[in-house]
Amino acid sequence: MADARISADLTDQVAIVTGxxxxxxxxxxxxxxxxxxxVACVARSADKLAETVSEVESAGGVAAAYPCDVADTDAATKLVEQVAExxxxxxxxxxxxGITRDTLLPRMSDEDWDTVIATNLRSVFAFSRAAAGVMMRAKRGRIIxxxxxxxxxxxxxxxxxxxxKAGVIGFTRTVARELASKRRAITVNAICPGFIATDMTDALKKAAGEEAVTERIKAVVPLQREGQPQEIADAVVFLASDSAAYITGQVLTIDGGMTC
Incomplete structure (x- = not known):
């Protein structure tokens, strides 16, 4: 695992992570x-989930794989209930x-649109709805x-x-208002990554050329580099911790200054 930069004690807590x-x-x-x-690890690929679980366990952590089509609302609800049980x-x-199906609007098919909205937005609705029910009974929770x-x-x-992704932001702010009360103690926040070194950016480099993408990053990102997945993970750990108990309905942008 990556060296920890943010320290938080989440001992005995249960987290579900899609993708x-x-x-x-x-x-x-x-x-x-x-x-x-x-950690309940969720994704379509059982084989790749097994790799994540293996890495967690090798480092002394506890995790389990839950293969699931996140766009299937019934499956999402059952998965959350299963984890809670x-x-x-x-x-x-x-x-x-999240997935992409990039193409210009005149060429975008109904399937391109529906598949991305289902995976990236409907899944957030389904998992949040199910998790909120569990959290409300426990009078505590973090949705990120x-x-x-x-x-x-x-x-x-x-x-x-x-x-x-804009829908996720609007959803976050609304649900944060709905679930915010002293009695519930549930916070809901969003993180907006910019250029992060992932498979998605690797695919962009293959399509446009690594040198071209690197130059674009230098031109639009004041810190002139890609972010690392661990930098997003650190922010998640903070928002999941007791230190973030008074933070809700917020959108944290982690993009090296690109949108400042």
Missing amino acids: ASRGIGKAIALRLAESGAK EWGRVDVMVNNA NISSTSGLRGNEAQANYSAS
């Missing part, structure tokens, strides 16, 4: 486990799963949604992706 098989989601699962949480609680819900700077400023050839 935990790779990239940012995998880094989040590892950091939450490193902080003491038991098997592990006794759900303290942290991290909605990270991974959006994107594309949801803040738009991005060419990503009308579907940008719409889904």
